[in-house]
Amino acid sequence: MSDSSTSCKELNGQVALVTGAAQGLGLGIAETLAERGAHVFIGDLQENKASAAAESLRKKQLTADSLLLNIAESASVDRAFEKIAGSHGRLDILVNNAGVGQTVAAIAELSDQEWNRVITITLTGTFYCCRAAARIMEKQESGAIVNIASINGQNPAASVAAYNVAKAGVISLTRSLALELASYGVRVNAISPGPVYTEFNKTVMAQRGESLKLSEEQMIERIRNAIPLGRWGEAKDIANAVAFLCSPQSAWITGEILRVSGGLEGVAAAPPKRAQK
Secondary structure, three states, X not given: OXXXXXXXXXXXXXEEEEEOOOOHHHHHHHHHHHHOOOEEEEEEOOHHHHHHHHHHHHOOOOOEEEEEOOOOOHHHHHHHHHHHHHHHOOOOEEEEOOOOOOOOOOHHHOOHHHHHHHHHHHHHHHHHHHHHHHHHHHHHOOEEEEEEOOHXXXXXXXXXXXXXXXXXXXXXXXXXXXXXXXXXXXXXEEEEEOOEOOHXXXXXXXXXXXXXXXXXXXHHHHHHHHOOOOOOEOHHHHHHHHHHHHOHHHOOOOOOEEEEOOOOOOOOOOOOOOOOO
């Protein structure tokens, strides 16, 4: 997390919504935006956890509220955005952080259910939120949207095809929306994070290690060694980049995909043959 004592208040008076912000990377982003002066809404399906997260920020003298948000249901998304617009009259920042990982599986063994789950939440959910924000931001003729993509969306990794495709879709959606909202003064960009050791990645690393007959610790070290800057990312690394794209300092930046990965472009290793059933 960034230090609120050294953060400038460049987002003073801004109303921000961060999706999937009850924990992990999303909470780190929400805290950084709040430290820079924004009134942050923590939108999450985990209502109690989101409420506790908002309370933890308020205890740090930051301005935060929680909001029940299920990004996989368009009606839930519309209600949440209407609630913010109704109570505050505006929405200045949207950070689409919510999404799910994929259970590690080769395409030949990937089920309909898992494909649809990942695409529905990670890609379609981001679309629902972008659409709802666009309706508000077009009317006020201002705003910034930052979508959390992934280096997998640019350089796919094996055995997580649904996740790769969902994040590639988020990148394409970002560029499409940037063009459509440019004449309204609304900027739309995306961040492609590299490996950040959140609960999300702990699960993926354990599964991928099992598929390669490596321990979780060996997988973590293998990834670390592949990162040019020599370490896994932290939530603050991503949060600071998001805050920059929301700030006046990026006023002439839209439609960009910013890779924040310690120099890692992707993991392109081919897995070994699977045992035939």
